[in-house]
Amino acid sequence: MYAYKRKAQYHETDKMGIIHHSNYIKWMEEARVEYMDFLGYGYDKAEENHIASPVAGLSIDYKKPVHFNDIVEVRVSVTRYSGVVQEVSYEFYNTTRDELSAVATSKHCYINDQGRVVNLKKVLPELDAKFAAEFAEYKASQES
Amino acid sequence: MYAYKRKAQYHETDKMGIIHHSNYIKWMEEARVEYMDFLGYGYDKAEENHIASPVAGLSIDYKKPVHFNDIVEVRVSVTRYSGVVQEVSYEFYNTTRDELSAVATSKHCYINDQGRVVNLKKVLPELDAKFAAEFAEYKASQES
Amino acid sequence: MYAYKRKAQYHETDKMGIIHHSNYIKWMEEARVEYMDFLGYGYDKAEENHIASPVAGLSIDYKKPVHFNDIVEVRVSVTRYSGVVQEVSYEFYNTTRDELSAVATSKHCYINDQGRVVNLKKVLPELDAKFAAEFAEYKASQES
Amino acid sequence: MYAYKRKAQYHETDKMGIIHHSNYIKWMEEARVEYMDFLGYGYDKAEENHIASPVAGLSIDYKKPVHFNDIVEVRVSVTRYSGVVQEVSYEFYNTTRDELSAVATSKHCYINDQGRVVNLKKVLPELDAKFAAEFAEYKASQES
Numbered sequence: 001m002y003a004y005k006r007k008a009q010y011h012e013t014d015k016m017g018i019i020h021h022s023n024y025i026k027w028m029e030e031a032r033v034e035y036m037d038f039l040g041y042g043y044d045k046a047e048e049n050h051i052a053s054p055v056a057g058l059s060i061d062y063k064k065p066v067h068f069n070d071i072v073e074v075r076v077s078v079t080r081y082s083g084v085v086q087e088v089s090y091e092f093y094n095t096t097r098d099e100l101s102a103v104a105t106s107k108h109c110y111i112n113d114q115g116r117v118v119n120l121k122k123v124l125p126e127l128d129a130k131f132a133a134e135f136a137e138y139k140a141s142q143e144s
Numbered sequence: 145m146y147a148y149k150r151k152a153q154y155h156e157t158d159k160m161g162i163i164h165h166s167n168y169i170k171w172m173e174e175a176r177v178e179y180m181d182f183l184g185y186g187y188d189k190a191e192e193n194h195i196a197s198p199v200a201g202l203s204i205d206y207k208k209p210v211h212f213n214d215i216v217e218v219r220v221s222v223t224r225y226s227g228v229v230q231e232v233s234y235e236f237y238n239t240t241r242d243e244l245s246a247v248a249t250s251k252h253c254y255i256n257d258q259g260r261v262v263n264l265k266k267v268l269p270e271l272d273a274k275f276a277a278e279f280a281e282y283k284a285s286q287e288s
Numbered sequence: 289m290y291a292y293k294r295k296a297q298y299h300e301t302d303k304m305g306i307i308h309h310s311n312y313i314k315w316m317e318e319a320r321v322e323y324m325d326f327l328g329y330g331y332d333k334a335e336e337n338h339i340a341s342p343v344a345g346l347s348i349d350y351k352k353p354v355h356f357n358d359i360v361e362v363r364v365s366v367t368r369y370s371g372v373v374q375e376v377s378y379e380f381y382n383t384t385r386d387e388l389s390a391v392a393t394s395k396h397c398y399i400n401d402q403g404r405v406v407n408l409k410k411v412l413p414e415l416d417a418k419f420a421a422e423f424a425e426y427k428a429s430q431e432s
Numbered sequence: 433m434y435a436y437k438r439k440a441q442y443h444e445t446d447k448m449g450i451i452h453h454s455n456y457i458k459w460m461e462e463a464r465v466e467y468m469d470f471l472g473y474g475y476d477k478a479e480e481n482h483i484a485s486p487v488a489g490l491s492i493d494y495k496k497p498v499h500f501n502d503i504v505e506v507r508v509s510v511t512r513y514s515g516v517v518q519e520v521s522y523e524f525y526n527t528t529r530d531e532l533s534a535v536a537t538s539k540h541c542y543i544n545d546q547g548r549v550v551n552l553k554k555v556l557p558e559l560d561a562k563f564a565a566e567f568a569e570y571k572a573s574q575e576s
Contacts, residue, residue, distance in 0.1 A: 010465055010475070011310055011458045013303035015356060020299050021199045022169040026443045029166070033442055033501075043442070044501050055165045059203030068303060069465075069476050154321055154331070155314045155454055157447035159500060164443050170299045177298055177357075187298070188357050212447060213321075213332050309487045310461070313454040343453045347491035 001137070002038045004031035004074045005095075008066050018065035024102055025058065028090050031074035032106070035088075039130040050113045051124055053086075060104035070096040081135035083121040083128055085109060145281070146182045148175035148218045149239075152210050162209035168246055169202065172234055175218035176250070179232075183274040194257045195268055197230075204248035214240040225279035227265040227272055229253060289425065290326045292319035292362045293383075296354050306353035312390055313346065316378055319362035320394070323376075327422070329415045338401045339412055341374075348392035358384040369423035371409040371416055373397060433569070434470045436463035436506045437527075440498050450497035456534055457490065460522055463506035464538070467520075471566070473559040482545045483556055485518075492536035502528040513567035515553040515560055517541060 006027055014020040036043050046053065066072055073093045080087035085107070092102040109117050110124075120128040150171055158164040177187050190197065210216055217237045224231035230252045236245040253261050254268075264272040294315055302308040321331050334341065354360055361381045368375035373395070380390040397405050398412075408416040438459055446452040465475050478485065498504055505525045512519035518540045524533040541549050542556075552560040 009458070009462055011302065011308050011461055014299065015301035015303070015305045016196060016198070017303045021202075022166060022173070022299055025166040025169050026441070029443055030441055042501070052160060054160070054209075055206060057203070057205040058165075059201070061201040062199060065198075069474070153314070153318055155317055155446065155452050158443065159445035159447070159449045161447045166443055170297070173299050174297055186357070213330070304484060304486070309490075310454060310457040313457050317454070340448060342448070342497075343494060345491070345493040346453075347489070349489040350487060353486075 001075060001077045001134075001141075002031075002035040004034045004076065006030065006072050006074060008068055008070045008072060010068055013068050016065075018067055019070075021060075021062055024060060024062070024092065024104065027072070027074055027092070028058070028060075028088075028104055028106055029055075031076045031090060032088055035076045036127075039127075039134070041124075041127045041130055046110075046124060046127060049124060051110055051118065051120075053108045053110050056107040056109055058104065058106040060102055062102050064094065064097070064099050064101050066092070066094055066101050067096075070094050072101060077138045078131055078134040079105065079138055081131050083119045083132075084117065086131065145219060145221045145278075145285075146175075146179040148178045148220065150174065150216050150218060152212055152214045152216060154212055157212050160209075162211055163214075165204075165206060168204060168206070168236065168248065171216070171218055171236070172202070172204075172232075172248055172250055173199075175220045175234060176232060179220045180271075183271075183278070185268075185271045185274055190254075190268060190271060193268060195254055195262065195264075197252045197254050200251040200253055202248065202250040204246055206246050208238065208241070208243050208245050210236070210238055210245050211240075214238050216240075216245060221282045222275055222278040223249065223282055225275050227263045227276075228261065230275065289363060289365045289422075289429075290319075290323040292322045292364065294318065294360050294362060296356055296358045296360060298356055301356050304353075306355055307358075309348075309350055312348060312350075312380065312392065315360070315362055315380070316346070316348075316376075316392055316394055317343075319364045319378060320376060323364045324415075327415075327418045329412075329418055334398075334412060334415060337412060339398055339406065339408075341396045341398050344395040344397055346392065346394040348390055350390050352382065352385070352387050352389050354380070354382055354389050355384075358382050360384075360389060365426045366419055366422040367393065367426055369419050371407045371420075372405065374419065433507060433509045433566075433573075434463075434467040436466045436508065438462065438504050438506060440500055440502045440504060442500055445500050448497075450499055451502075453492075453494055456492060456494070456524065456536065459504070459506055459524070460490070460492075460520075460536055460538055461487075463508045463522060464520055467508045468559075471559075471562045473556075473562055478542075478556060478559060481556060483542055483550065483552075485540045485542050488539040488541055490536065490538040492534055494534050496526065496529070496531050496533050498524070498526055498533050499528075502526050504528075504533060509570045510563055510566040511537065511570055513563050515551045515564075516549065518563065 075091040079089040219235040223233040234248040363379040367377040507523040511521040
């Protein structure tokens, strides 16, 4: 688990006076990238090794609006992982208002330069081990 | 059902060379807004009547990447509707490549100026009738 | 000269209730891309020939706010052109409100795959001829 | 003068593989907002006092591309200030690559709820004093 802190920006607001819902999708990506840096294997390093991680799908439930200047902690976990398929989950916790703003998940696979799906265990074992450990931590937290 | 045509823009691409996945969420909103114009009751008119329609949640499955300059037809339908709760569904059909790019749904409620959830049947009966007719059309199409 | 029509989108508004100023920069690019299509030599074709056209600089004066659902006509002209350096100018005319929203210019050069500045006259003579003709038209319009 | 640090995000890249030029405009706003927080009078506080600060114009020169994950320091100064008219200047310094990425300026006025231009000296003397001091510091730095 990793918590990415993000300030809600003025240019992210809309005419309802709150953060536009499309920005949360960008924050999910930012959190995921920071998470990989935190794990010690950055997304840029995966790209240098010719591995990309497209988003296969995502879903999000919006619970409370986020306002300009609010600080949101995006808590990221690996909630499913097989080497080939990965699910990442997100809790958007608004620390300014002390409330949960949204929950979300995204699904990913890993592909090489030819766009072919690859198994991280084989192509990036170092990163695979980190994701596997994170997933194990998540499962343990669910059982306890 | 309504089909909204959209050209994929350069500023929407990312370093993978394809349209960044967050932009689809904006296209969903654009399609929804155009859909309401097409039905004859624009979102601006709802706002003038102090009714807003926040996104309560959404999910999307990405199937094929969209490239710069591709034309995407976003086909919108009302797939659930009660006056209080609405689900809108989207098919992203890439007419340049003749393939389905993505499918998505979004969930909405309707709120007044005080942020309280309202029943469209009561507060905007004209719009309610249009959504109800669209939902009926959708159900009929599923049964046939 | 070419006029690109664009509807101001909900996701482009900010909490002031108007279109956020950063979006005009994206509309400039959209207008430029459509302009090249209109001239018969699209930006995608330039890219296929390994020529890109980065923005070297831009300036914009905002005159009147644009609101959600307004139709803005972005009138594009080539106001300077030498084969190596190009200036494109933009008038943002709000046809919904019948007023000038903004005026802007952007500066461009052309580069090859190695990032080296090239002369369009040499590398893409077909596109060069079109830009030269547009620039001649602009100069003639200024003299009359 | 204030230096705002910003990591270049994946969703800000484009198919040239670099940060899309429109994002710099958003970073300017982010830097301005943080600058006001640093000065001790946040933009949210100005808004609570019914004063907004629209962008009247801006210009930017792009010097070197910024890449995904680069850290950019946006150095903000008040380079013109009269209480009614303000110019803010920006240096985008890429600390990852140790090079200047861009320089920019933006022009602002201050308006009340009726959209009328106001003099900060009269309506927000506390903020006016801070901007005046920053402008004095800038002028002194230019003379030395």
